[in-house]
Structure formats: C-alpha cells, structure tokens
Amino acid sequence: MSDTPLLQLQSITKTFGSVQALDDVDFEVRAGEVMALVGDNGAGKSTLVKCVAGTHTPDSGRILFEGQEVHIHGPKDSARLGIEVVYQDLALCDNLDVVQNMYLGREINRAQILSEAPMEQHTAETLKSLAVTTIRSVRQTVATLSGGQRQSVAVARAVMWNSKLVVLDEPTAALGVAQTEQVLELVRRLGNQGLGVLLISHNLHDVFETADRITVLRLGRNVGVFERRETTQQAVVEAITAGMPTKVAGIPSTADAGAGT
Amino acid sequence: MSSAEVVGADSAPPPPLDEEQLPGGFRGARERMWLNLRTGNLGPIPIIVGELAVVIFFAFTATNFFTSVNFVNLITETAGTALLAYGVVFVLLLGEIDLSIGYLAGIGAIIVAELQLPGRSLQLNGLLAMLIAVVACALIGGLQGSIVAFVGVPSFVVTLGGFLIFEGVILNTLQARGSIVIQDRWINYTDAYIFSPTAGWVIAAIITALYPLSVLYKKGVARGTQIAQQSWTAAILKTVGIGIAAFGTVAICNHGKIIETPEGLPLAGVIMVFFFVVLSFLAKWTTFGRHVYAVGGSAEAARRAGINVPRIRVIVFALSGAMAAIGGIVFAAQVNSVGLTFPPGNLLLNAIASAVIGGVSLFGGRGEVRGALLGALLIGTLQNGLLLLNVSNGWIYIITGLVLLGAVTLDTFAVRLQARSGR
Numbered sequence: 207m208s209d210t211p212l213l214q215l216q217s218i219t220k221t222f223g224s225v226q227a228l229d230d231v232d233f234e235v236r237a238g239e240v241m242a243l244v245g246d247n248g249a250g251k252s253t254l255v256k257c258v259a260g261t262h263t264p265d266s267g268r269i270l271f272e273g274q275e276v277h278i279h280g281p282k283d284s285a286r287l288g289i290e291v292v293y294q295d296l297a298l299c300d301n302l303d304v305v306q307n308m309y310l311g312r313e314i315n316r317a318q319i320l321s322e323a324p325m326e327q328h329t330a331e332t333l334k335s336l337a338v339t340t341i342r343s344v345r346q347t348v349a350t351l352s353g354g355q356r357q358s359v360a361v362a363r364a365v366m367w368n369s370k371l372v373v374l375d376e377p378t379a380a381l382g383v384a385q386t387e388q389v390l391e392l393v394r395r396l397g398n399q400g401l402g403v404l405l406i407s408h409n410l411h412d413v414f415e416t417a418d419r420i421t422v423l424r425l426g427r428n429v430g431v432f433e434r435r436e437t438t439q440q441a442v443v444e445a446i447t448a449g450m451p452t453k454v455a456g457i458p459s460t461a462d463a464g465a466g467t
Numbered sequence: 468m469s470s471a472e473v474v475g476a477d478s479a480p481p482p483p484l485d486e487e488q489l490p491g492g493f494r495g496a497r498e499r500m501w502l503n504l505r506t507g508n509l510g511p512i513p514i515i516v517g518e519l520a521v522v523i524f525f526a527f528t529a530t531n532f533f534t535s536v537n538f539v540n541l542i543t544e545t546a547g548t549a550l551l552a553y554g555v556v557f558v559l560l561l562g563e564i565d566l567s568i569g570y571l572a573g574i575g576a577i578i579v580a581e582l583q584l585p586g587r588s589l590q591l592n593g594l595l596a597m598l599i600a601v602v603a604c605a606l607i608g609g610l611q612g613s614i615v616a617f618v619g620v621p622s623f624v625v626t627l628g629g630f631l632i633f634e635g636v637i638l639n640t641l642q643a644r645g646s647i648v649i650q651d652r653w654i655n656y657t658d659a660y661i662f663s664p665t666a667g668w669v670i671a672a673i674i675t676a677l678y679p680l681s682v683l684y685k686k687g688v689a690r691g692t693q694i695a696q697q698s699w700t701a702a703i704l705k706t707v708g709i710g711i712a713a714f715g716t717v718a719i720c721n722h723g724k725i726i727e728t729p730e731g732l733p734l735a736g737v738i739m740v741f742f743f744v745v746l747s748f749l750a751k752w753t754t755f756g757r758h759v760y761a762v763g764g765s766a767e768a769a770r771r772a773g774i775n776v777p778r779i780r781v782i783v784f785a786l787s788g789a790m791a792a793i794g795g796i797v798f799a800a801q802v803n804s805v806g807l808t809f810p811p812g813n814l815l816l817n818a819i820a821s822a823v824i825g826g827v828s829l830f831g832g833r834g835e836v837r838g839a840l841l842g843a844l845l846i847g848t849l850q851n852g853l854l855l856l857n858v859s860n861g862w863i864y865i866i867t868g869l870v871l872l873g874a875v876t877l878d879t880f881a882v883r884l885q886a887r888s889g890r
Contacts, residue, residue, distance in 0.1 A: 299764030301832035310761055311772030315754045323689040345693045
C-alpha cells in the first residue's frame with residue numbers, strides 16, 4: 207500500500223450565510239485505519255461528512271480520493287468512488303427483511319424481476335465474513351432486530367458494495383453497552399480488512415476503543431490530529447473544549463500505513 | 468473466539484421461533500400453523516374464514532344465492548370494486564391515500580362512452596376507446612401524484628380536490644344530456660361476456676395451476692435459500708383451496724337453469740383474477756414493487772438508498788388512476804351506459820374498505836394485493852346476500868361498516884401480538 211491517503215481534504219471551507227461551518231480544514235483517512243472525527247456540537251463534523259457524501263459542495267478547497275482530485279455532487283457520485291455513509295438513524299426500512307435492506311436500491315434483477323437467491327446468499331456470506339452472528343435469519347424483518355443488530359446490518363450493507371471508505375455517523379448513539387461493544391468490534395474489523403473507516407462520535411470511550419488516529423474539530427477548524435496510542439482522553443478533551451495551536455501543515459505521519467495489507 | 472463471544476453477547480439467545488428451524492413435513496406444518504396463531508401472524512386466514520361463514524350463512528338463508536344468475540351478478544359487481552381496490556393497495560403501501568378514484572372511474576367511463584358514441588363523435592373501436600380512457604386516467608392520476616411528490620401537498624388534499632373536480636366534470640357533462648348509452652360490444656363484453664362451460668373449466672384449471680407453478684418456480688430458482696423453504700403441505704392445502712373456489716365458482720356459473728340467461732363464467736371475473744395476478748407479481752417480484760414497500764416503510768431510508776422516491780409516488784398514483792378507469796369501464800358495461808348515478812353506490816369507500824379489510828395498513832409498507840381481492844369478495848358477497856334477503860340499504864351500510872371495524876380491530880390486535888412476540 208502506498209503512502210497516498212485514501213481520502214484527503216485540503217483547505218476545505220464551507221459557509222452557510224454568515225456561519226463559517228468549515229474554515230480551511232485539512233483532513234485525511236488512510237486505507238486500513240479507523241480515523242475518528244470528534245468535536246463538540248457545531249464543530250463542523252456533520253458538514254465535513256456531508257461534503258464527503260456529496261450532500262454539500264465545499265465553497266473552496268480540494269477533495270482527493272486515492273490521490274485523484276474528485277468532485278462529489280451527490281450520493282451517487284460518492285457511491286461510485288466507493289464511499290458509503292452509514293447514518294445514525296433512518297437508514298433501514300423496518301418493514302423489509304435483512305436481505306431486502308442490504309440490497310435496497312441496488313437489487314439484483316433480470317429485466318426488473320428480482321433475483322432473490324443470489325441476494326440472499328450474498329447477504330448471508332457478507333454477514334458471516336463480518337462475524338455478525340446474532341442475526342438468526344436473513345429473512346427476519348428489520349423491525350424485529352435489536353439496535354446493535356440493525357446497526358450491524360447498516361454497516362454490512364455499506365461494506366458489501368466493494369466500498370473503500372466507510373463513514374459511520376454516531377454508530378453507537380442509541381445503543382446499550384453490549385450492543386455498543388458489538389458494533390465497535392465490527393468497526394475494528396473493517397479497519398483490519400483494509401478499508402478506510404471514518405468514525406464520527408461524541409463518545410470518547412468508543413473512539414479510544416476503536417480509532418487509530420483522532421482528528422479534533424473545533425469551531426470549524428482542525429485543531430489537531432492525535433495518534434491514539436500516544437495520547438490520552440484528557441488531551442483530546444482539552445483540544446475539543448479549549449483548542450490548541452493550529453498546525454495546518456502538521457498532520458503527523460505514522461508508521462502505521464501498511465496495516466491494511 | 469473472543470471476538471465471536473463479544474458479538475454473541477448481544478442478548479440471551481431467543482427461543483427458536485424461526486420457521487426454518489422447525490421440522491419439515493406435516494408435523495412441521497402443524498407446528499408452524501400453531502406458532503403463527505400464537506404470535507398473531509394470521510395472514511389472510513381470518514378473512515377467508517369470514518368469507519366462508521358468510522357464504523354458508525347465505526346458502527341456508529337466501530334460497531337463490533347459489534344460482535348461476537346470482538353468482539354472475541356477484542362476480543361482476545365484485546370485479547369493479549376489486550379492480551379499484553388493487554390500485555388502492557399500492558397507494559396505501561406508500562402511506563398515501565387516493566380519494567379521487569371513485570369519480571375518476573366515472574371519468575374513465577365517460578371517456579369510453581364518448582369515444583364509442585355512434586354518429587356524434589369519433590366512434591372509435593371499443594378496444595381503442597378503452598385504451599385511451601385507461602391512459603388518460605393514468606395521466607390524471609400521475610398528475611395528482613406529481614403534485615404530491617414534487618410540490619409536497621398531502622395526498623389527502625390533492626385527491627380530495629380531484630374528487631370534487633371530477634364530480635363536477637361528470638355533472639357538467641351528463642346533466643344536460645342524461646346518460647350516454649354504450650353500444651360497442653367490446654366494451655360491454657368486459658362485464659357481460661359469458662364463457663362457454665368448457666372454456667370456464669379450462670380457466671378454472673389455469674387459475675388453480677398458477678399458484679403451485681409459482682411455488683415450483685420459487686423452489687427451483689431459489690433452491691437452498693430461505694425463501695424457497697415453504698412446506699409442501701401448506702402449498703398443497705392452498706392449491707386445493709384455490710381449486711375448490713375456482714372450480715366451484717365455474718360449476719355454479721355453468722349450471723344455468725332454462726329461464727336464466729347466463730350459463731358460464733363472466734369475463735369480468737377473469738379480468739379481476741388477471742389483474743390480481745399481474746399486480747401481485749408487480750408488488751412482490753419486481754424492483755418497482757420492492758421500492759414501493761421501501762418508500763412506505765421509510766421514505767428517508769429509501770431516498771438515501773438511491774431510490775427515486777418521487778418517481779415511485781407518481782407511478783403509483785398513475786397506476787391507481789389506470790385501475791380506476793378499468794374498474795369504471797366494467798361498472799359502465801354492467802348497465803351499458805354512463806349516467807348521473809355513476810359511480811354506483813359507495814364505490815370509493817368500498818374500494819378502500821376492501822383493501823383495509825384485506826389487511827393493508829393505512830400507514831404504509833404493509834399489505835398485499837390479495838388482501839384487496841379477498842376484501843372485495845367479502846364485501847361483495849355480504850352486500851349481494853343481504854340484498855337477496857331484502858335487507859334495506861341502511862342495514863347493508865351498517866353491517867358493512869361493522870365488518871370493516873371488526874376486521875381492522877382484529878388486525879390491530881394481531882399486529883400488537885406480533886410486536887410482543889418479536890416478529
């Protein structure tokens with residue numbers, strides 16, 4: 207694996223009216239790492255994710271994917287690049303079963319007629335490869351699943367489409383302790399499988415459980431990138447609340463780039 | 468193994484409620500049935516039981532219920548309502564409502580009647596006239612759907628507007644001229660064409676064969692997957708049930724007495740079954756149908772999954788308009804004319820009631836096309852039998868209303884039971 211980051215944002219700026227949501231933000235995610243994006247409410251986390259997902263277009267700055275400059279104008283563009291976003295809620299249809307949700311909008315069909323067998327088999331294989339074992343039947347409706355199982359299905363769906371970068375927006379926000387652990391385990395496994403993972407979270411416990419590196423946003427600015435192994439929750443909390451001297455060019459490089467291969 | 472244990476720590480393993488974990492064969496079928504009953508997953512069983520009870524009741528009380536003439540009447544009356552109700556199913560699956568279909572059926576009938584009218588207008592061939600009417604009503608429905616999908620006006624309001632507008636158009640068209648007579652034989656055939664007894668038997672055989680063929684297809688194409696795991700016992704029982712209904716109906720229709728005119732299965736019944744098959748297929752086996760269920764389940768999730776939600780909404784309202792026109796034509800053919808009394812009875816409410824009695828949820832995402840057929844048959848049989856018993860119209864409305872209330876109450880309990888048992 208080369209040293210080129212999977213996703214690179216350079217000097218991204220985005221304003222809504224008089225509100226400066228993102229101010230000259232640099233950001234990167236490498237293949238095979240879990241990059242956590244943390245920050246207080248209104249720090250610009252959602253805006254940054256929406257720029258990556260194509261919901262928003264940045265006012266200025268460049269987005270590079272695998273070293274190539276890209277312009278993302280909608281969810282279809284990001285999906286084509288291999289970027290999948292898992293939102294914290296509203297991602298699944300309760301009345302459909304697991305297979306139907308996994309293939310929602312991308313059903314395997316022959317002349318518009320559904321090919322159920324390959325969809326069911328592939329769903330079962332994907333869940334198995336991610337060690338999601340608590341789901342009894344892939345033909346259960348999602349309404350009958352627990353919160354953790356639902357989140358697992360949403361993540362598995364993102365992974366299934368040969369995605370290279372998976373963006374997880376507060377994946378454990380509504381989960382209990384055991385279910386949170388189940389989802390975090392899944393997040394770690396994604397990184398180990400060589401995908402780039404961008405994890406947005408409020409919960410520093412979750413972040414320190416899973417992330418390789420941590421980017422802190424504060425008031426729309428990137429105030430620092432931390433190596434998880436070399437920092438403490440205390441230091442990250444200080445960066446979130448008080449900020450620290452901005453080091454735009456100072457994204458520390460690590461020896462961890464080959465982890466995904 | 469530690470990771471697997473962490474994942475497995477979600478909750479205590481639930482008892483084996485899964486269908487696929489149950490033993491196969493007859494014992495399996497019985498256990499599965501008991502399991503479904505216990506968890507409130509009743510499917511169409513209550514409504515089929517209700518229909519059987521109603522048929523048996525009228526068999527003993529109304530002397531001329533089981534006659535060829537009455538059965539042909541019953542079928543042709545039910546067909547129109549069922550055709551509209553199929554469209555209602557799709558609209559309800561989206562979580563929307565279409566109040567305009569009653570008078571839109573009238574618009575469809577008027578278009579057909581005008582186009583075929585000899586001497587005064589184009590005098591088109593009946594088949595062409597029907598095609599134009601169906602397309603026109605699909606466009607009108609699609610227009611209403613566009614207002615819902617793109618402007619964001621609630622469908623209740625849009626179609627309530629349509630309801631009033633179409634009623635006004637019908638009044639303006641017919642008030643000065645009275646009713647328009649339909650002479651074209653093709654149009655009148657939609658209601659009154661009677662198949663020969665032999666053709667009736669063949670049709671009954673085809674209808675009976677369709678279900679087992681679909682099961683065999685599923686078991687062949689999806690071999691080894693869970694969707695193919697349907698017990699043979701259940702499939703055979705269902706086939707026998709469909710066979711008894713199909714052959715029984717044809718037998719009675721064929722058994723005309725000398726003074727009675729019809730002596731065979733009416734085309735309206737075949738149209739009703741044909742669209743049932745086509746639209747069931749559309750709902751359950753196609754990408755479009757899957758997307759309709761998805762939008763009804765969660766429009767936001769569907770949109771994020773890349774489904775073009777407005778497109779689905781527009782198509783569904785167009786489909787609803789087309790089915791209204793087809794139903795309207797069958798109703799017009801019944802009386803060979805379109806008059807101010809169109810649409811007959813409570814067409815709109817009967818159509819919606821049929822779908823709802825058949826278990827289609829008003830909140831979207833839950834229900835099947837077969838529910839509309841079964842609901843329309845129940846309402847049709849009930850109203851037909853009560854008329855034979857000389858029950859007043861007032862009481863017919865009251866009884867239909869009570870059946871609607873009862874069915875929906877039962878369904879609500881069933882859903883609550885299912886939620887409690889985690890299915």
